[in-house]
Amino acid sequence: MVEELSRTEEGNIIINVGPQHPATHGVLHLVITLHGETIQKVEPHLGYIHRSIEKMCESLTYRQFIYVTSRMDYLSSHINNHACALCVEKGMQIEVPERAQVIRVLMDELTRIASHELWWGAMAMDLGAFTPFFHAFREREVINEIMEDTCGARLTMNYILPGGVLEDLHPSFQKKVKDFIVLYKRKIAEYDEMVTGNIIFQNRMKNVGVLSAADAISFGCSGPTLRGSGVSCDVRKIYPYEIYNKLEFNEALETAGDSFARYMIRIREMNESIRIIEQLIDNIPEGEFQAKTKAVLKLPKGEFYQRVETARGEFGIYIVSEGGTTPYRIKFRSPGFSNLSALDHMARGGKIGDLVAMMGSLDLVIPDIDR
Amino acid sequence: MGNDELKIKLAELFPKATFEEGAEWIQMQIEPSDWLPMAQTLRQDASLQFDYLFCLTCVDWKTHLTMVYHLSSTIFRHNIVIKSKLNRSKAEIESVSSIWRTAEFHEREVYEMFGVHFLHHPDLRLLILPDGWEGKNPLLKDFEDPINMIKL
Numbered sequence: 136m137v138e139e140l141s142r143t144e145e146g147n148i149i150i151n152v153g154p155q156h157p158a159t160h161g162v163l164h165l166v167i168t169l170h171g172e173t174i175q176k177v178e179p180h181l182g183y184i185h186r187s188i189e190k191m192c193e194s195l196t197y198r199q200f201i202y203v204t205s206r207m208d209y210l211s212s213h214i215n216n217h218a219c220a221l222c223v224e225k226g227m228q229i230e231v232p233e234r235a236q237v238i239r240v241l242m243d244e245l246t247r248i249a250s251h252e253l254w255w256g257a258m259a260m261d262l263g264a265f266t267p268f269f270h271a272f273r274e275r276e277v278i279n280e281i282m283e284d285t286c287g288a289r290l291t292m293n294y295i296l297p298g299g300v301l302e303d304l305h306p307s308f309q310k311k312v313k314d315f316i317v318l319y320k321r322k323i324a325e326y327d328e329m330v331t332g333n334i335i336f337q338n339r340m341k342n343v344g345v346l347s348a349a350d351a352i353s354f355g356c357s358g359p360t361l362r363g364s365g366v367s368c369d370v371r372k373i374y375p376y377e378i379y380n381k382l383e384f385n386e387a388l389e390t391a392g393d394s395f396a397r398y399m400i401r402i403r404e405m406n407e408s409i410r411i412i413e414q415l416i417d418n419i420p421e422g423e424f425q426a427k428t429k430a431v432l433k434l435p436k437g438e439f440y441q442r443v444e445t446a447r448g449e450f451g452i453y454i455v456s457e458g459g460t461t462p463y464r465i466k467f468r469s470p471g472f473s474n475l476s477a478l479d480h481m482a483r484g485g486k487i488g489d490l491v492a493m494m495g496s497l498d499l500v501i502p503d504i505d506r
Numbered sequence: 507m508g509n510d511e512l513k514i515k516l517a518e519l520f521p522k523a524t525f526e527e528g529a530e531w532i533q534m535q536i537e538p539s540d541w542l543p544m545a546q547t548l549r550q551d552a553s554l555q556f557d558y559l560f561c562l563t564c565v566d567w568k569t570h571l572t573m574v575y576h577l578s579s580t581i582f583r584h585n586i587v588i589k590s591k592l593n594r595s596k597a598e599i600e601s602v603s604s605i606w607r608t609a610e611f612h613e614r615e616v617y618e619m620f621g622v623h624f625l626h627h628p629d630l631r632l633l634i635l636p637d638g639w640e641g642k643n644p645l646l647k648d649f650e651d652p653i654n655m656i657k658l
Contacts, residue, residue, distance in 0.1 A: 180633075181633055181634045182633070182634035182635055182636065185634050185635075187644060187645075189645065190644060190645055194657075225530075350607075352557050352558055352580055353557070353606055353607045353608065354607050354608045355558065355559055355560060355606065355607075355608030355612075356608075357560075366580055367580075368580065373583060437528065437529065438529060438533075438587075439530075440530065440531075440561070440576065440587075442560075449560065451560060451561055451576075453561060453563065453574070453576070455565055463565070464565045464566070466561065466563040466574075468560060468561040468576075472611065472612075472615075473560075473608050473611070473612075475611075476607070476608050476610065476611040480607075505634060
């Protein structure tokens with residue numbers, strides 16, 4: 136953990152956490168200035184997994200670039216693909232068949248649950264409870280198998296493409312998802328018993344890393360981080376895409392702004408995702424799963440922006456097109472990047488031991504930050 | 507406020523700005539020197555309250571650079587895009603990190619990727635790129651890296 140220990144003139148200690156550290160969940164490097172145990176400053180150093188995806192996309196066609204975007208937020212790869220597909224469809228005015236829309240939403244919500252499951256296990260592990268990690272992975276595995284059947288991949292799905300989805304659903308999809316819902320409902324009660332209600336866990340999470348609503352907005356936070364501070368920001372509700380405006384679900388909101396609030400948001404979000412899946416799983420319309428599109432996609436000259444709600448927050452894609460087959464410039468607005476910018480602010484004055492809880496509650500995925 | 511109302515209001519407040527048509531959101535083209543006071547008005551005006559800077563980036567048009575700011579309001583839910591042309595050889599614009607604090611990170615990214623200097627930025631240095639990359643800006647169109655870049 137400590138690569139080198141040096142003191143500043145004021146007697147503060149500077150320590151390095153990462154880039155190889157189990158609690159950063161990836162290659163994030165934090166340079167922390169400490170006064171005793173109190174954090175004075177947290178300075179993130181990024182780029183250890185920077186692949187310049189934005190530059191790569193400039194030489195990939197609109198069919199090819201989807202595959203790179205799965206590698207950004209690899210826990211929400213369906214939702215990343217979804218954003219790209221929506222943006223291209225918006226530019227080319229492609230009508231997506233209803234069946235494809237339903238499949239996309241189902242996949243998005245399953246991904247959201249899988250991502251939150253992994254986060255839940257990792258979060259508890261960060262705070263010293265190892266068992267929940269195995270529980271979370273056991274349930275996540277069921278979703279991964281569902282994905283594998285239909286998409287052929289478990290992590291980087293590349294399933295949602297401009298015009299619809301790659302393949303039709305696997306015949307076992309509906310049954311397996313229904314089985315998962317039954318399993319999930321049994322397990323979520325266990326989760327609450329094991330972690331949420333645990334007094335040690337609560338003490339370590341409450342009043343740790345408090346972020347006020349005004350600060351959270353100013354730092355551009357989104358997703359559970361912003362909703363934990365009491366600001367409504369669910370893209371699915373505010374700027375609905377696909378069929379989200381026809382679905383019944385609640386936006387989880389907490390007002391405390393601390394790590395526990397962000398924790399509760401994600402737990403409640405999983406329940407809402409299950410609600411969405413329940414509404415759709417028996418009502419998948421028949422028909423095409425893909426719209427008829429030209430072999431070569433060309434976006435008209437102009438600029439297109441599309442945002443979606445990933446498991447971490449608002450993911451945006453900004454395409455500048457010159458009318459060719461490749462984008463002139465692509466910018467990915469990743470939720471993790473903005474959420475991380477708030478870490479320094481929320482950690483100042485806190486204790487070094489609490490930093491892990493704060494980082495865990497932000498749900499950072501480093502490839503999503505570095506891009 | 508609908509897009510039309512918002513546009514009238516913005517045209518009143520910023521007579522020097524020009525509007526671009528044909529996009530989903532209102533797009534305003536402004537001079538870089540006008541940016542900081544304008545940003546303050548956008549943030550503070552009671553009927554605008556653009557408090558959420560959700561995307562800050564730059565586009566290299568070979569002849570010039572264009573800064574692009576996407577703003578929205580968490581109160582009124584309206585969106586706006588601000589663009590500003592910068593001189594490619596001397597790219598400078600005022601930092602807005604004092605207004606929207608997320609800009610501090612985003613501006614550092616644009617600084618290293620495009621070489622745009624943000625005036626009065628509290629801590630303008632490399633964020634993603636390793637030390638020694640100052641002056642080489644990978645997202646510029648004329649950037650060449652014979653070792654790591656494979657041209658298709």
